[in-house]
Each structure stands twice: as structure tokens, then as C-alpha cells.
Amino acid sequence: MANRYFNKEIETMSHSEKEVLQSERLVKMVKYVYDRVKPYREKMDAIKLKPSDIKSIKDIYKLPYTLKHDLRENYPFGMMAVPRKDLVRLHASSATTGKLTVAGYTQKDIDVWAECGARSLVMAGASENSVVHIAYGYGLFTGGLGIHYAAEKLGAVAVPVSSGNTARQIQLLKDFEADIICCTPSYAIYLAEQMQLMGIEIGKDIKLTGGLFGAEAWTDGMRKEIEQRLGLKARDIYGLSEIAGPGVACDCEFETGLHFQDDHYFPEIVDKDTLEPIGYDAEGELVITTLTKEGMPLIRYRTRDIASLSNAPCPCGRTSVKLNRVTGRSDDMLIIRGVNVFPSQVESTLLEFEGVEPHYHINVDRINNLDTMEIVVELSPSVKIDEVKTIEIMRKELAAKIASSISVSAKITLVSPGSIERSEHKAKRVTDLRKLK
Numbered sequence: 001m002a003n004r005y006f007n008k009e010i011e012t013m014s015h016s017e018k019e020v021l022q023s024e025r026l027v028k029m030v031k032y033v034y035d036r037v038k039p040y041r042e043k044m045d046a047i048k049l050k051p052s053d054i055k056s057i058k059d060i061y062k063l064p065y066t067l068k069h070d071l072r073e074n075y076p077f078g079m080m081a082v083p084r085k086d087l088v089r090l091h092a093s094s095a096t097t098g099k100l101t102v103a104g105y106t107q108k109d110i111d112v113w114a115e116c117g118a119r120s121l122v123m124a125g126a127s128e129n130s131v132v133h134i135a136y137g138y139g140l141f142t143g144g145l146g147i148h149y150a151a152e153k154l155g156a157v158a159v160p161v162s163s164g165n166t167a168r169q170i171q172l173l174k175d176f177e178a179d180i181i182c183c184t185p186s187y188a189i190y191l192a193e194q195m196q197l198m199g200i201e202i203g204k205d206i207k208l209t210g211g212l213f214g215a216e217a218w219t220d221g222m223r224k225e226i227e228q229r230l231g232l233k234a235r236d237i238y239g240l241s242e243i244a245g246p247g248v249a250c251d252c253e254f255e256t257g258l259h260f261q262d263d264h265y266f267p268e269i270v271d272k273d274t275l276e277p278i279g280y281d282a283e284g285e286l287v288i289t290t291l292t293k294e295g296m297p298l299i300r301y302r303t304r305d306i307a308s309l310s311n312a313p314c315p316c317g318r319t320s321v322k323l324n325r326v327t328g329r330s331d332d333m334l335i336i337r338g339v340n341v342f343p344s345q346v347e348s349t350l351l352e353f354e355g356v357e358p359h360y361h362i363n364v365d366r367i368n369n370l371d372t373m374e375i376v377v378e379l380s381p382s383v384k385i386d387e388v389k390t391i392e393i394m395r396k397e398l399a400a401k402i403a404s405s406i407s408v409s410a411k412i413t414l415v416s417p418g419s420i421e422r423s424e425h426k427a428k429r430v431t432d433l434r435k436l437k
């Protein structure tokens with residue numbers, strides 16, 4: 001059996017030892033940013049907080065938050081703690097809204113990120129004997145290069161396919177006999193669909209055993225679907241370019257939550273309205289502090305991701321805090337007639353409903369001052385689109401199921417297989433026409 005851990009000493013460290021390590025690192029980090037990053041010095045001076053007031057990790061709540069806005073205001077290099085000559089790489093976030101946010105990394109930052117990625121690959125069952133097919137995009141997006149360096153660190157073979165050209169992806173998966181695949185969950189479903197159309201036999205032509213899927217919110221229903229269609233174990237990997245790309249947290253085979261690499265990245269959950277820290281198992285906004293980053297350290301960075309943390313032990317022996325599946329970003333939350341709706345809730349319901357596929361798009365509008373929601377979803381290939389009566393019954397049943405699960409009624413439009421645009425990158429699930437009015 002492959003090794004269970006990439007770095008056993010750290011991954012199974014006792015809570016008390018971890019706390020000592022985190023405290024030492026935080027104290028150093030706060031002094032480091034105070035001395036080197038003007039926006040941090042100004043924020044701390046404004047609340048009369050001195051670096052010496054931070055004595056242990058328990059004092060973290062005294063520190064001010066950092067927002068995406070701070071990164072944009074200081075674009076491109078104002079948040080860096082080292083001169084440009086000491087940076088070895090820049091990435092930028094996908095910026096679905098507004099200006100790009102840039103992240104700079106020193107060589108040590110790249111090494112730490114690769115280490116965390118390697119820990120994640122091991123959680124997906126990879127070893128130095130693995131062939132890792134990397135179908136995340138390479139470029140300013142951190143997915144491709146992030147996993148690439150992680151695979152090399154592990155000593156596995158990295159296959160830098162990047163995104164796109166699905167037929168070639170399938171050919172290479174077959175020819176290179178990859179055992180591990182890394183891509184967005186929505187692309188994994190698309191790949192599986194194409195393999196089926198091409199008559200590829202899972203387990204015979206394709207020998208995948210594990211995968212790291214992330215970069216977008218997805219559900220346990222989607223996990224089962226991917227596992228069944230691709231014949232592998234699907235792990236959930238989390239990350240964000242501002243902190244490091246993929247590998248900030250990842251789940252193991254016990255699926256008890258995503259092990260947060262909390263020797264380097266310290267997580268907190270805060271109430272998204274009051275910003276008061278909240279304890280374990282309650283949902284709120286994820287806030288992350290980098291404990292070792294040199295290039296662009298971030299103190300209490302508000303990620304806008306909605307999640308919860310758990311400190312329940314995991315049978316795998318890893319002792320880190322765990323991140324319960326990110327249900328979505330607060331920016332993605334739709335408010336429909338006063339009710340909060342996440343696209344992931346819609347996804348869960350669709351996956352439980354027989355006869356439709358997890359390919360969907362949500363259209364939101366406001367007509368005569370009333371919010372409207374339409375869910376366009378693909379029928380499974382086994383359902384005949386011309387069976388009008390069957391389709392009408394399905395539509396009504398699905399509408400009732402959606403209304404009871406998300407507490408909002410929605411118009412359901414069933415479309416034929418393949419009609420919803422597939423994404424090679426992060427899937428775009430929502431069009432909110434209210435924002436354009």
C-alpha cells in the first residue's frame with residue numbers, strides 16, 4: 001500500500017505541539033508584516049495594536065481583517081513583503097468580478113505550496129509511482145501549476161495537459177495510464193460523458209483510481225456521480241490564489257472534512273454579518289491567516305467562502321482542523337424573494353432526481369417587481385425528449401422537489417442531453433439578469 005501520509009510528523013502532530021508551532025509562527029509573521037507591508041502597519045496603528053501584543057495563536061482575533069478590496073487597492077505589488085527581485089512567481093485570481101487580484105510567491109512559498117499539494121495527492125491515493133493527469137488550466141490560474149509542482153515534489157509523473165481538447169485528454173489518459181486525475185468537478189462529468197460516447201471502457205481503457213477535484217463548489221451527490229462514472233475515488237481539494245492555489249485543504253478517504261494544512265494556513269470561521277469569530281461546526285465565512293508565507297502574507301483574509309470547521313478526530317490519524325465542504329461563496333448566494341439560495345442546493349436536489357443530469361443553469365430575473373428563477377436542466381440520454389407526457393410529469397415532480405428543498409418555487413425547463421454549454425474551467429451556473437437592470 002502507498003504511504004498514508006506525505007509528512008507524517010507534521011500531519012499527525014499532537015494538538016498541543018501544533019499550537020506551539022502556530023503560535024511561534026504567528027508571532028513572527030505579525031512582526032514581519034508590520035515591518036514590511038505598509039497597509040498592515042497602517043491597519044494595526046489605526047487600532048493601536050503593536051506586534052508585541054500578539055503572543056500566541058489565541059491572540060489572532062485581535063488582528064484586523066484583510067479584504068479582497070485591500071488587494072485591489074494596492075494592485076499590483078503594494079501587499080508584497082519582499083522586493084520584486086525576491087519573488088519567483090506571480091498568479092492572479094480568476095476575477096469574475098472587478099479588477100484582478102495578484103499574488104506573489106518566493107521560492108520558499110512555492111516549496112510550501114508544493115508540499116501541501118503533495119500531502120493532498122497522497123490523500124487521493126497517489127505515490128511516487130503515480131502518473132498524475134493535470135487537466136486544470138495552466139497560467140495565471142493556480143490549478144495547473146499548483147498540482148504540477150506538487151506531483152513533482154511527490155516524485156510522481158506530472159502530465160501537464162492543461163484544460164481543453166477533450167478527445168486528446170482521453171487519448172492521453174489511456175496511453176499514459178494515469179492513475180490520478182485533477183480537474184474541476186464539472187469537467188470530470190463532461191470527460192466521463194465523452195468517454196461513454198467514445199465507447200471507452202472504464203477500468204480497462206482508463207485505469208484511474210483517484211482524483212483531486214476543486215476550484216468550484218460541488219456536492220456529495222456530484223462526488224458519487226464522478227466516482228461511479230470514472231471508477232475512482234474523488235477527493236475534494238480547496239485553495240485560492242491569494243493564499244496558495246490547490247492544497248490549502250483536502251479530504252482523505254474517510255471524508256470527515258477537508259484536512260486544513262494548518263501548520264501553514266490558519267483557518268477561522270466568523271459570522272458573516274457581525275464578523276464575530278464562531279466556534280466549530282457552525283457555518284460562517286472562512287478567514288485564513290498565512291503563518292509562513294514570505295511573498296504576500298495575508299492576515300485574517302476574508303475569503304467570502306461559506307463553510308464550517310470541525311475538530312472531530314479523523315480515523316486517518318491526521319490531526320489538523322477540518323473544513324466542512326465549502327457550500328459556496330457569499331457572493332454566489334442568490335436572494336430570491338427574500339430566501340437565500342446557493343446553486344449547490346439546487347445541484348443536490350437535481351442529483352437525487354432520476355432522469356436528469358448534473359448539467360444545469362439557473363436564470364434569475366425580476367419581472368413586475370417579483371424575483372423569478374428558472375432552472376434549465378438536461379434530461380438523461382435514456383429519457384426521450386419527444387415523450388411529452390412523461391416530460392411534463394417529470395417537470396412537475398422536479399418543480400415540487402425544488403420548491404420543498406430550497407423553499408422557493410422555480411420554473412423548470414428540461415432540455416435535451418448536451419444542450420447546456422460545458423466548461424473546461426470553473427462552471428458558470430447562474431445568470432442573474434437583476435444585476436443588469
Ligand code: DLL
Binds near residue numbers: 136143238239327
Ligand atoms: O480555484 C484554486 C484551486 C485550483 C483550488 C484547483 C482547487 C483546485 P481561485 O481561482 O483563486 O483559486 O478561486 C478560489 O474558488 O475562494 C472558492 O470560492 C472556490 N473554490 C476553490 N476550491 C474549492 C472547493 C482556485 N474545493 C475560489 N470547493 C475559492 C468549493 C472552491 N469552492
